[in-house]
Structure formats: C-alpha cells, structure tokens
Amino acid sequence: MTLQPGYSINSTAEDQDSETALLLEEEVEKITATPKCCSVRCNLAAMMFFGFAVVYGLRVNLSVAMVAMVNGTNDQPSPKSNVSNECPVPPHTLDNNSQSSEQPDGIPTYPWNSETQGMLLGAFFFGYLFTQIPGGYLSGHFGGSIFLGGGVLGTAALTLLTPLSAQLGVKWLFALRALEGFGEGVTFPAMMAMWARWAPPLERARLMTFSGAGSSFGAFVALPLTGFICHSLGWPAVFYSCGGAGCLWAVFWFILVSDEPRTHPRISDQEKDYIINSIGSQGTPHGWSVPVVSMLFSVPLWAIIIPQMCSNWSYYTLLTSLPIYMDNVLHFELQQNSLLSALPYLAGWLFSVGAGVLADTLLERELLSVTAVRKIFTFIGLFLPAVCLLAVGFSGCSGVLAVTSLTASSALGGFSAAGVYINQIDIAPRYAGMLLGITNTFGTIPGVLAPIVVGYLTKDHSVMGWRHVFWLSAGVSAFGAIFYMIFGTGKIQSWARTDEESETDMHN
Incomplete structure (x- = not known):
C-alpha cells in the first residue's frame, strides 16, 4: 500500500481538501507499509491482548468465586426459593447445584448476605471511576507503557491479598477491591495513548480491536475456569492463580515494550520510519496543556460518549445478570451456566477481531x-444487537432461543470495536488516551446503574420482568446507534491539530 503526497487517509477524494494531510514532509514521495507478521507493532498488540485477558480475569474472578466464598448460613433465602415458577425446573438441577458449591476441607467461608455481596462486587468501580481521566492524561504526556504495565501489575499484586483481606473482614476486602479498580482504571486509556504513537492510520482498527479483544477472551476463559478452580482447589486458588498470571505478564511487558517506535531497541529502521511518517506529528506527546473547554463542547466527542454509554448498558447488564437469568429463569445447572454465560464473550471476541480487519481493508x-466506516460498524454493532435482545425477550422459557439470541447479540456487538470504540484516535490522535479516559468514565456509569435497574425490574423473578430488562437494553442500544449516525465523524477536530498541521492548512 502506498500513499501519494498530500493525500490524507482520513478523507475520500471528495472531502480531501477539508482535512489536513498526515504527511508533512514534502520530499516524501511515498510510504511503503512494512510486513505486519512478526512486526514489533503486532507483537505489541499480542502483549496487550494477553494483558487485557488477565485484566478481565482479575475483574470477574470475585463474581464467580463469591458463590463458593459464602457459606449460605446468612439470613437470605436460598436462591432456588426465588426462582421463577413459570419455566420447568429439571429434577436433577437442585442436587447438582448444591454439590458444585462445596469447598475442600480447610477452606473458609463467610456469612455474607446479599447486600454485603453486592457491595463487595461494586467496590471495584469506586476506584475504577477515578483513574480513567488522570491515567489518559498522564499517558498522553509521559507515554502509556508504564501506566498499562503498572496498572496490571498493581492490580495483580493486590489480587494475591484477597484471601487475607477476606479473613480480616468485609471492610478490608472492600478497600482492596476499590484499590484494584483504582489500578486497573488506567489500563485502557494507556492503551489508547500508546496506539496513538504506534498504530499507522490504515492499521488502527485491526491492531486496536485485536488488543482490546483480549478483554472478551479473558471473560470467556475466566468464567468457566474460575468455577473449575473453585470446585477443585478452593476459592483462594482463584486469586493466587489470577494474581500470579498478572505479575508474570508484567515482567514480559516491561522487558519487551517501549512507549513509541523511536525508543524501541529492537525495531527495524524500515518499520520505524513507516510508523513515524504515516502518523506524522499526531504521534508526538501532547504536553501539559490540553484544550479542556474545546473538548467539553465538542459534539463529535459527545457522539462517542453517548453511544458508548448506551452500548455499555447492555454489556454490564449481561455481565452482571446473565448468570442469574440462566439460573433463575432457564434453570441451567451451574456448569452449564458458567459455560453458556461465557459463550457470548467468545462470539464477541471473534467478531471484533474480524471487524477490525474488515474496517482497515x-x-x-x-x-x-x-x-x-465508523458509522457503518457502529450501526451494526449497536442497532442489530438491539434486535437480538428483543428476540431474547420473546424467547420465554426456550433456553436454546435465548442463548442463540444472546450469542448473536454479542457477536454483532463486536463490530462496534471497529466503530465508535476507536473513534477517539480518529478525531484527536494526540489526545486519544485522555479522550478514552473521559468516555470510559462516562461508560462506567451504566455499570453502577444497570444492576440496580435489573434488580428492580426482576424483583418478582418473572419471565415478564426479564423481558422488560432485555427490551430496555435493546431500546438504549438502538438510541446510541441512531445518535452516532447523526453526530459521529472520523475527521480530526480543529482543537486537536498540531501547530504544524495548522500552518499546513493556512498554506493550502
């Protein structure tokens, strides 16, 4: 692939005159893309993929282990006493469920009621909310490798202390989970800041969707694996294994990764020149000063924030409530439950990677x-999953139809990874890390609100209550798709241009 002088990859022939060319040196006649296989930038994507797989393992491990950590002697009724009676319950389900939660001898359990469990599960987001924007800002100034690697390492190290903090008391465990969220909050903004310096514009979608897809892969692996470890080795082994994996990954990260191509000791001159020349001045640090006011009133930025909040409403609804729905309504056994709950994440992972390749092509x-490209992939990734969620609402007691529709919804949702979820780097590459921090902060709000709304709608544990849950998620997701189709853009904003680009505009 070659680029002609003065041609911007952010424009078509029709809007070429309205955008700044990314090639600033007039003497550059062409830029030839280096091979992608085994390149340093692809190795970076692989490292990020496994890093985010670990991150999501660290995030969801308590959700699964909580079943084994609670001894069931609290004052709450048995989950099976609250299930819907509208769907038939297989006669062997109750026996299998009771046996699967038994722990090996010597493993402690705790008399936590449902309110305490909910508080502990939500503690992560208390810390997660506060470090998104600072993490993105500092990553854009200093570079993202130290923040991404340090965030994973800190979270993993704290995870190793989970069994000890549980023994010390609920307050200690709550504080530990909040600190884990505090450390993990910098990881995604740091990723975006790094790709602003590493990803050639024509490879952004495939590199970023592949690295970010590690989160779906991590959830897919962690859900059934955590259940197996709990049953075989006891719940403390879950936190030791997840924490150890995160620490081991961090060692390789700090050895193999650099903030930008200029400082990488093992990159070839050909690849380094290709990346630097194709990104241009947008690959430089943004300094201490950022156009906060311009960002606040930027319609294209709000066109990213709103759809991401809408998409995350469905995501967090499924993340926190899908196992409950499969248990209380569809009456799947625990082993079936964990495996089927993980299936949508497998579909989302595969489709998001494919969407990145298609978008770049x-x-x-x-x-x-x-x-x-961003609008088409966002529409597919938000509106079509909404249709599938409507189908889940109509599935009633059909487990096959419900699981098929949920999996299709997550699969189609993977397309948004090449749409609105990487749009920050299109409209403001230099500030991409900070913008992701802003959008992720807003995107975390549904993680707090969605479980509350689900609990209110399903308080009678009826099929109709869950139908309202899926219909609400469908409506919110569809609104996000329409909002982005109207206001979204892929053009670099005026407040994000460098001085060199502004001077080029004046001369054109």
Missing part, C-alpha cells in the same frame, strides 16, 4: 471514508 482500498 475498506480504508486501504479507499472504498469508504473513515467517517463512513
């Missing part, structure tokens, strides 16, 4: 502009 062949 459309841009490489100059078939569509960046704006068109």
Whole structure:
C-alpha cells in the first residue's frame, strides 16, 4: 500500500481538501507499509491482548468465586426459593447445584448476605471511576507503557491479598477491591495513548480491536475456569492463580515494550520510519496543556460518549445478570451456566477481531471514508444487537432461543470495536488516551446503574420482568446507534491539530 503526497487517509477524494494531510514532509514521495507478521507493532498488540485477558480475569474472578466464598448460613433465602415458577425446573438441577458449591476441607467461608455481596462486587468501580481521566492524561504526556504495565501489575499484586483481606473482614476486602479498580482504571486509556504513537492510520482498527479483544477472551476463559478452580482447589486458588498470571505478564511487558517506535531497541529502521511518517506529528506527546473547554463542547466527542454509554448498558447488564437469568429463569445447572454465560464473550471476541480487519481493508482500498466506516460498524454493532435482545425477550422459557439470541447479540456487538470504540484516535490522535479516559468514565456509569435497574425490574423473578430488562437494553442500544449516525465523524477536530498541521492548512 502506498500513499501519494498530500493525500490524507482520513478523507475520500471528495472531502480531501477539508482535512489536513498526515504527511508533512514534502520530499516524501511515498510510504511503503512494512510486513505486519512478526512486526514489533503486532507483537505489541499480542502483549496487550494477553494483558487485557488477565485484566478481565482479575475483574470477574470475585463474581464467580463469591458463590463458593459464602457459606449460605446468612439470613437470605436460598436462591432456588426465588426462582421463577413459570419455566420447568429439571429434577436433577437442585442436587447438582448444591454439590458444585462445596469447598475442600480447610477452606473458609463467610456469612455474607446479599447486600454485603453486592457491595463487595461494586467496590471495584469506586476506584475504577477515578483513574480513567488522570491515567489518559498522564499517558498522553509521559507515554502509556508504564501506566498499562503498572496498572496490571498493581492490580495483580493486590489480587494475591484477597484471601487475607477476606479473613480480616468485609471492610478490608472492600478497600482492596476499590484499590484494584483504582489500578486497573488506567489500563485502557494507556492503551489508547500508546496506539496513538504506534498504530499507522490504515492499521488502527485491526491492531486496536485485536488488543482490546483480549478483554472478551479473558471473560470467556475466566468464567468457566474460575468455577473449575473453585470446585477443585478452593476459592483462594482463584486469586493466587489470577494474581500470579498478572505479575508474570508484567515482567514480559516491561522487558519487551517501549512507549513509541523511536525508543524501541529492537525495531527495524524500515518499520520505524513507516510508523513515524504515516502518523506524522499526531504521534508526538501532547504536553501539559490540553484544550479542556474545546473538548467539553465538542459534539463529535459527545457522539462517542453517548453511544458508548448506551452500548455499555447492555454489556454490564449481561455481565452482571446473565448468570442469574440462566439460573433463575432457564434453570441451567451451574456448569452449564458458567459455560453458556461465557459463550457470548467468545462470539464477541471473534467478531471484533474480524471487524477490525474488515474496517482497515475498506480504508486501504479507499472504498469508504473513515467517517463512513465508523458509522457503518457502529450501526451494526449497536442497532442489530438491539434486535437480538428483543428476540431474547420473546424467547420465554426456550433456553436454546435465548442463548442463540444472546450469542448473536454479542457477536454483532463486536463490530462496534471497529466503530465508535476507536473513534477517539480518529478525531484527536494526540489526545486519544485522555479522550478514552473521559468516555470510559462516562461508560462506567451504566455499570453502577444497570444492576440496580435489573434488580428492580426482576424483583418478582418473572419471565415478564426479564423481558422488560432485555427490551430496555435493546431500546438504549438502538438510541446510541441512531445518535452516532447523526453526530459521529472520523475527521480530526480543529482543537486537536498540531501547530504544524495548522500552518499546513493556512498554506493550502
């Protein structure tokens, strides 16, 4: 793939005059892409993929282990006494469920009621909310490798202390989980800041979707694996294994990764020149000063924030409530429950990676502009999953239809990874880390509100109550798709341009 002088990869032939060219040196006649296989930038994507797989393992491990940590002697009724009576319960389900939660001898359990469990599960987000924006800002100034690696290492090290903090008391465990969220909050903004310096514009979608897909892969692996470890070795082994994996990953990260191509000791000159020349001045640090006011009133930025909040409403609804729905309504056994709950994440992982490759192919062949690609993939990734969620609402007691529709919803939702979820780097590459911190902060709000709304709608444990849950998620997701189609864009914003780019505009 070669780029002609003065041609911006952010524009089509029609809007070429309205955008700044990314090639600033007039003497550059062409830039030839280096091979992707085994390149340093692809190795970076692989490291990020496994890093985010670990991150999501650290995030969801308590959700699964909680079943084994609670001894069931609290004043709450048995979960099976609250299940819906509208769907038939297999006669062997109760016996299998009671046996699967037994722990090996010597493993402690705790008399936590449902309110205490909910408080502990939500503690993570108390810390997670506060470090998104600072993490993105500091990553954009200093570089993201220290923050991404340090965030995972800190969270993993704290996870190793989970059994000890549980023995010390609920307050200690709550504080520990909040600190884990505090450390993990910097990871995604740091990723975006790093790709602003590493990802050639025509490879952004595939590199970023592959690295971010590690989160779906991590959830897919962690859900059934955590249940197996709890049953076989006891719940403390879950936190020791997850924490150890995170610490081991951090060692390789700090040895193999650099903030930018200029400082990487093992990158070839050909690849380094290709990345630096294709990104141009947008790959430089943004300094201490950022255009906060311009960001606040930027319609394209709000066009990213609103759809991500809408998409996350469905995501967090499924993340926190899907196992409950499969247990209380569809009456799946625990082993079936964990495996089927993980299936949508497998579909989302595979489709998000494929969407990244497809999006970049459309841009490489100059078939569509960046704006068109982002809007099409966002519409597919938000509106079509909404249709599938409507189907879940109509599935009633059919487990096959419900699981199929949920899996299809997550699969189609993977397309948004190449749409609105990487749009920050299109509209403001230099500030991409901070913008992701902003959008992720807003995107975490549904993680707090969605479980509360689900609890209110399903308080009678009826099929109709769960139908309302899925219908609400569908409506919210569809609204996000429509909002982005109207206001979204892939063009670099004026407040994000460098001085060099502004001077180039004045001369054109």
